Amino acid sequence: MPDLKKRIAPEYRWLPHPLMTLTLLIIWLLLMNTISFAHILLGTFLGTIIPWFTNRFWPERPQISNPVLLLRFFFSPFLFDIIVANITVVRLMLQPDISKLTPGFIQIPLDTDDPMVISILASVISLTPGTVSSEVYLKERLLIVHSIDVPDPEAAVQTIKTRYEKPLKEIFLC
Amino acid sequence: MLKTAISIAFIMMVIAQLLNLYRLFKGPSLPDRILALDTMYIDAIALFILLGIYFTTTTTYFEAALIIAVMGFISTVATCKYLMRGDIVE
Amino acid sequence: MTIFIEFIVSFFLVLGAFFALAGSIGSYRLPDFFSRLHGPTKSTTLGVGSMAVASAIYFSFQSGRISLHEVLITLFLFITAPISAHFLAKAALHQRLHQKKEGTEKIS
Numbered sequence: 001m002p003d004l005k006k007r008i009a010p011e012y013r014w015l016p017h018p019l020m021t022l023t024l025l026i027i028w029l030l031l032m033n034t035i036s037f038a039h040i041l042l043g044t045f046l047g048t049i050i051p052w053f054t055n056r057f058w059p060e061r062p063q064i065s066n067p068v069l070l071l072r073f074f075f076s077p078f079l080f081d082i083i084v085a086n087i088t089v090v091r092l093m094l095q096p097d098i099s100k101l102t103p104g105f106i107q108i109p110l111d112t113d114d115p116m117v118i119s120i121l122a123s124v125i126s127l128t129p130g131t132v133s134s135e136v137y138l139k140e141r142l143l144i145v146h147s148i149d150v151p152d153p154e155a156a157v158q159t160i161k162t163r164y165e166k167p168l169k170e171i172f173l174c
Numbered sequence: 175m176l177k178t179a180i181s182i183a184f185i186m187m188v189i190a191q192l193l194n195l196y197r198l199f200k201g202p203s204l205p206d207r208i209l210a211l212d213t214m215y216i217d218a219i220a221l222f223i224l225l226g227i228y229f230t231t232t233t234t235y236f237e238a239a240l241i242i243a244v245m246g247f248i249s250t251v252a253t254c255k256y257l258m259r260g261d262i263v264e
Numbered sequence: 265m266t267i268f269i270e271f272i273v274s275f276f277l278v279l280g281a282f283f284a285l286a287g288s289i290g291s292y293r294l295p296d297f298f299s300r301l302h303g304p305t306k307s308t309t310l311g312v313g314s315m316a317v318a319s320a321i322y323f324s325f326q327s328g329r330i331s332l333h334e335v336l337i338t339l340f341l342f343i344t345a346p347i348s349a350h351f352l353a354k355a356a357l358h359q360r361l362h363q364k365k366e367g368t369e370k371i372s
Contacts, residue, residue: 030333082306083310086283103298129307134350135354209297212304213287217308226319254355
């Protein structure tokens with residue numbers, strides 16, 4: 001267990017998580033459904049106060065190398081894949097002969113130890129249809145994924161590694 | 175046209191809820207039943223959104239949908255944790 | 265409220281209902297639990313998310329000012345869906361291991 005105090009750099013003592021402050025402000029404005037000045041002030045106040053109290057649970061900040069890359073990842077493989085692959089899965093589920101499907105587990109060897117990257121990767125895999133991440137073995141660096149239709153497990157592993165894991169590793173610097 | 179679309183969507187959602195109900199009663203294992211409950215609360219959100227568009231004057235339906243979303247997620251996680259550990263609070 | 269906006273809202277509503285229905289049909293038809301997990305967690309999430317977007321568009325044009333708070337539901341569903349799917353899968357694996365009394369064997 002690393003020393004928690006060392007992780008909080010002094011320049012972040014007053015604003016421990018700038019991104020979290022911004023997210024909380026946006027969520028507050030969405031919840032109130034206005035952009036009046038009073039609510040921006042209140043949202044900023046809440047966004048500053050809540051990270052103070054939850055700082056102990058989040059000692060480290062994610063290291064994002066390039067926000068543009070993150071945005072591109074969000075649109076190009078992620079959102080696009082959700083829509084396209086959902087249509088594929090719906091077609092698979094509505095086909096008349098359902099016994100043609102070959103569901104099975106596949107094992108993905110992970111290249112990283114970072115819990116942030118692993119959890120984001122697992123969430124992305126779960127959201128893109130056809131695959132649900134079901135178990136992580138941290139010591140063996142294995143991610144067990146259930147797929148609804150895998151005629152070729154090797155190719156599926158390669159696709160996931162090149163399509164999602166590599167960009168995520170570039171974005172989060174590890 | 176909008177009223178027709180809402181009716182069609184409503185009928186589809188009700189059929190979906192009935193299928194979930196079938197899975198809830200039939201489902202051979204406990205995770206199946208939890209999955210059916212999970213799907214049912216998401217579909218209930220959809221029904222509330224449809225009602226909110228149909229009765230435009232009030233935002234109560236939106237608030238109900240948001241509360242169902244929060245509570246449903248927590249209940250799913252709590253039930254799964256109970257199934258795994260036999261205990262919710264450790 | 266033009267006819268064009270009405271068309272877009274109707275389209276999103278019916279599309280969302282279709283995806284949600286497809287997810288439920290998947291959970292009705294598919295043979296084993298892990299296959300059933302795919303339908304509800306993703307098709308239904310996408311469907312309800314699309315309906316919430318339709319609601320946001322409708323209220324923005326109906327009241328004349330931007331009303332985006334339905335997007336919050338979409339956001340929340342998309343964040344929580346993988347987590348609950350993961351929990352369900354873990355619970356099912358745990359139960360299966362428990363039934364087979366093979367605590368040490370890994371699934372392959």
